[in-house]
Amino acid sequence: MSKREHVSETPATAYLRKHRVAFSEHVFEYEDHGGTRVPARELGVDEHAMVKTLVMEDERKAPMIVLMHGDRSVSTKNLARQVNAKRIEPCRPDVAQRHSGYQVGGTSPFATRKAMPIYLEKTVLELPKIYINGGRRGYLVGIAPPELVRVLKPTLVEVGLAD
Numbered sequence: 001m002s003k004r005e006h007v008s009e010t011p012a013t014a015y016l017r018k019h020r021v022a023f024s025e026h027v028f029e030y031e032d033h034g035g036t037r038v039p040a041r042e043l044g045v046d047e048h049a050m051v052k053t054l055v056m057e058d059e060r061k062a063p064m065i066v067l068m069h070g071d072r073s074v075s076t077k078n079l080a081r082q083v084n085a086k087r088i089e090p091c092r093p094d095v096a097q098r099h100s101g102y103q104v105g106g107t108s109p110f111a112t113r114k115a116m117p118i119y120l121e122k123t124v125l126e127l128p129k130i131y132i133n134g135g136r137r138g139y140l141v142g143i144a145p146p147e148l149v150r151v152l153k154p155t156l157v158e159v160g161l162a163d
Helices: 012-019 037-043 076-082 093-100 122-126 145-152
Strands: 024-027 050-058 065-068 071-074 088-090 118-121 130-136 139-145 155-158 160-162
Touching: 012 065, 012 130, 012 139, 024 130, 037 088, 037 118, 050 076, 065 160, 076 145, 076 155, 088 139, 093 118, 122 130, 122 155, 139 145
Parallel strands: 050 130, 065 118, 118 155
Antiparallel strands: 024 139, 050 065, 050 088, 071 160, 130 139
């Protein structure tokens, strides 16, 4: 990545540096409602290696983060069953932003405003490298999945549905 594409520090990248996580920076032109399809296309990477950070809540409004492949959806029914909740649903954007401290479309699982349980789709660990939001729209970091596990200590789940 050239110097001119360097993005200023975010809480997420400060967290990664503090925890000595090696990461690459990837900048792309953000598009509203583009999902992971846009950065996958822009970076020339399989959308399956894009990991989206989803802020969800259970029936008690307790927030959680779910990390899922870009080309998959979350079965909220299976997730609820695996985490012993009655119901799980995505947070409204304003609520997600309040919990995470990040703007929707730029949500990173690193250095969130509020500590939340993190659930990681188990098959993400099969990938050699993943691309996950670095704390702002149009900015991803590339890291090795074992590093994600080391610093976030997520609970592994199997809740992915093919889109």
